[in-house]
Amino acid sequence: MDTQRRNPLHSLVAAAGGNSLSSVIAVLFVIVGLSALMSDNFLSSYNMVIIARALAFIGIITIAQSMLMILGELDLSLGAIGGFCGVVGGILMVRVGLPPWIAFIACLAIGAAFGAINGLLVTLLNLHSLVLTIGMAGVYGGLNLVLTKGVAITGIPTSIGFLGSGTIFGLPMPFLIMLAFLILACFLTLKTPFGRYMYAVGSNTPAARMLGIPVDKVRIGVFTFAGFLAALAGMLMVARLGSAQPSIGDSWVLAPIAASVIGGVPTTGGIGSPLGAIFGAAIIGVIENLIVLLGVSPYWQTMVSGAIVVIAISLDSISRRYFKRA
Amino acid sequence: MAYLSVDRVSKEFPGVRALDDVSLDIELGQVHTLAGENGAGKSTLVKMLTGLDRPTDGRVIIGAEGPGEQDSHEAIAYVPQEINLFVNMTVAENLFMPFSRTHPGMGLFKRRNLEREAQSWIERFNIHARPSDKVTDISVSDQQLLQIARACTNEHMKVLILDEPTSALTDAEVDRVFAVVRDVVASGCAVVFISHKFDEMFAISDVISVLRNGRLRATCQADELTQDQLIELMSGEEIDTDTRLQPESSPGDLLLRVSGLSGKGFEDVSFDLRRGEVLGFAGLVGAGRSEVMQTLLGFLPKRAGEAEHRGRPWKFGDTRYAVRQGLAYLSEDRKFHGIFPGQSLRRNIGMSLFHTTGKKGVIAAGRERGIVHDIIASYDIKTSTIDKDIVFLSGGNQQKAIIGRAMACSPDILIFDEPTKGIDIRTKMDIYRLVKELAENGVGVILVSSEMDELNRCASRIITMYEGRISGEFNTESATNNELIAAIHGHTTEEPAA
Structure with a gap:
């Protein structure tokens, strides 16, 4: 390797590459450090809790999306599933009067079922998951509107409020729940045969089939788990807000995909892990938080965070090209 | 002075010296063959010639231009081993892509002009297709010729590099490629030819350069070299290529009986497989042999027929069951049906070990490492670490890893589909010995191959297929090469044995 030619820019680009987990973590630390320098309030515990809470919801969807992306699939209806399940949960609790816990569990089951429907359609009809789930997002999002007529359902029982706004040792409940599922997801993908099958399907589907790997079952399983996680995020959001907003999940579509790519899971599948994807989500979360702290006009915020995603994945691609050549 | 000179070129990769002080001259009007085992440095050298990569030391001099060589790489045309065409576009479109010569600037696209111009190329290269045919619809050999023709549409071309152009072709089709090669040489260009087949090297070459472990062993006139000398130069030792390697045990119980099987690309195929035998399947590319095997595996759907495995009916359409x-089943297409790219060697092999390493629902990592190490040792897989991404292993080592992975499930039927395609002679012999050993241990082996030599050497019986049907069955001991070749071309000289 020609070490003499490696200039500082090269090293920076390589480190930002995010191809390996350590470089994603390094980038996160650099950004956290810069943020702390740029804003005095950044490192305050109040602000940290804000970041953690925001990360919790996007993070749960990111876990789901990254597992699908390892398979080489995408589900653009996860946000719609989350929103629909939140609304159904609100209806079950407020209008039907079911005990909150039963409503909660029922919604998780509905989410898993919707995920399974996506998975079944993808495998049985051999559909492209990106296109299918754009359509399914319309179906689930439309059902949401049919049920709510666009009006929020208020009066959610306070007994489940703890799940949304409670804290343990100062850490928000949704964040802790996200961590628990992150550990579960990492265990599943990295330590079990099922997880290895996921990587096999993502890196070479025909070879996986020829080796007797149950490709379709793996796909349907991961879609189901992703639907379950989407419903969980939706219900936690309802618990947090104390009302079921029909708009829950609207912003959960693109950020988790960007987070996964930044965290080392390419859309082509086969490599990366949910852990890397969560660090990717954290990078996006910190940057979005910093934009607010710096008082950037709200009208600019969307544009700036979009541009940062583009820059991050461009750096990733550039660094990969450097690695190839070196 | 030679048109293309490689002057003391070395190339280093992390931990490997892929080329070490290599010098050779390539003259116009000659076929210059690069011979060497897998990993000898042929591909790296080709990358230096095409300008795809640069030497660490030394230089490549093209034409009389000397040091300022960068731009003159356009005189070098390269045809890769794999078919690399736009399969959903027409022959004519593929020939002239990206149309900078036929449609300079932003002119309107005129299909008729393009096809008229394509016709002369098709005739010159003897491609059996019309300019308007889609590339998916023409045969593999025509696709290969089309790739060569496309390279030759470059009017600055002086050197044509062909990387194993014949590895997917049968002997008759190879002759068509060679006719084209001779035509190109006669027009005053040089051809750099890479192959693993000795008869081809001697048939077409003027000069042969042998590489081993990144060093140039020798450059010889082809007619002053014998095959044994060549093998010795390539391998550094004498390899006995004459030995027959049929299993010495006699066939045992009936393992598999296939009756009247029909599917995509084949009709009414019936055969028996016994324990301890190596059953060869001969035929032209596209005769339907792989399709039969992939249907048995459950990868492709069957249309009719049935099979019995150890007396029990066989279930089709379910690879997991199979x-x-x-x-x-070891596919001929390692890249698309074999390896898991981006995954480590350990994970690639570990994929078949879960019956021992994944019993409790969690992978026993230590145990997995141990078994993978054993497999690497017993199949002599060369790698620096078991965590290396499998795409960085050479083709032969990938093939050994896949064989090791398949064997880890202790199969009783093992189907090798072109197991030695693109693999050097030494690894080939290793694989042949392995096939023999497996059969002697009671496995029923099916060997699908387009190389007669391979089938004659390894198989106990040979079934020939022609256009999707069985055209003959032969005992290797008694069959002559002529009979076999007639049968794979559809001229049946005797009825298939019952």
């Missing part, structure tokens, strides 16, 4: 019943 693998669990003890059938392992």
Whole structure:
């Protein structure tokens, strides 16, 4: 390797590459450090809790999306599933009067079922998951509107409020729940045969089939788990807000995909892990938080965070090209 | 002075010296063959010639231009081993892509002009297709010729590099490629030819350069070299290529009986496989042999027919069932049907070990490492670490890893589909010995191959297929090469044995 030619820019680009987990973590630390320098309030515990809470919801969807992306699939209806399940949960609790816990569990089951429907359609009809789930997002999002007529359902029982706004040792409940599922997801993908099958399907589907790997079952399983996680995020959001907003999940579509790519899971599948994807989500979360702290006009915020995603994945691609050549 | 000179070129990769002080001259009007085992440095050298990569030391001099060589790489045309065409576009479109010569600037696209111009190329290269045919619809050999023709549409071309252009072709089709090569040489260009087949090297070459472990061993006039000398130069030792390697045990119980099987690309195929035998399947590319095997595996759908495995009816359409019943299939297409790119060697092999390493639902990492190490040792897989991404292993080592992975499931039927395609002679012999050993241990082996030599050497019986049907069955001891070749071309000289 020609070490003499490696200039500082090269090293920076390589480190930002995010191809390996350590470089994603390094980038996160650099950004956290810069943020702390740029804003005095950044490192305050109040602000940290804000970041953690925001990360919790996007993070749960990111876990789901990254597992699908390892398979080489995408589900653009996860946000719609989350929103629909939140609304159904609100209806079950407020209008039907079911005990909150039963409503909660029922919604998780509905989410898993919707995920399974996506998975079944993808495998049985051999559909492209990106296109299918754009359509399914319309179906689930439309059902949401049919049920709510666009009006929020208020009066959610306070007994489940703890799940949304409670804290343990100062850490928000949704964040802790996200961590628990992150550990579960990492265990599943990295330590079990099922997880290895996921990587096999993502890196070479025909070879996986020829080796007797149950490709379709793996796909349907991961879609189901992703639907379950989407419903969980939706219900936690309802618990947090104390009302079921029909708009829950609207912003959960693109950020988790960007987070996964930044965290080392390419859309082509086969490599990366949910852990890397969560660090990717954290990078996006910190940057979005910093934009607010710096008082950037709200009208600019969307544009700036979009541009940062583009820059991050461009750096990733550039660094990969450097690695190839070196 | 030679048109293309490689002057003391070395190339280093992390931990490997892929080329070490190599010098050679390539003269116009000659076929210059690069010979060497897998990993000898042929591909790296080709990358230096095409300008795809740069030497660490030394230089490549093109034409009389000397040091300022960068731009003159356009005189070098390269045809890769794999078919690399736009399969959903027409022959004419593929020939002239990206149309900078036929449609300079932003002119309107005129299909008729393009096809008229394509016709002369098709005739010159003897491609059996019309300019308007889609590339998916023409045969593999025509696709290969089309790739060569496309390279030759470059009017600055002086050197044409052909990287194993014949590895997917049968002997008759190879002749068509060679006719084209001679035509190109006669027009005053040089051809750099890479192949693993000795008869081809001697048939076409003027000069042969042998590489081993990144060093140039020798450059010889082809007619002053014998095959044994060449093998010795390539391998550094004498390899006995004459030995027959049929299993010495006699066939045992009936393992598999296939009756009247029909599917995509084949009709009414019936055969028996016994324990301890190596059953060869001969035929032209596209005769339907791989399709039969992939249908048995459950990868492709069957249309009619049935099979019995150890007396029990066989279930089609379910690869998981087939693998669990003890059938392992090693595809001819390592890249698309074999390896898991981006995954480590450990994970690639570990994929078949879960019956021992994944019993409790969690992978026993230590145990997995141990077994993978054993497999690497017993199949002599060369790698620096078991965590290396499998795409960085050479083709031969990838093939050994896949064989090791298949064997880890202790299959009783093992189907090798072109197991030695693109593999050097030494690894080939290793694989042949392995096939023999497996059969002697009671496995029923099916060997699908387009190389007569391979089938004659390894198989106990040979079934020939022609256009999707069985055209003959032969005992290797008694069959002559002529009979076999007639049968794979559809001229049946005797009825298939019952």
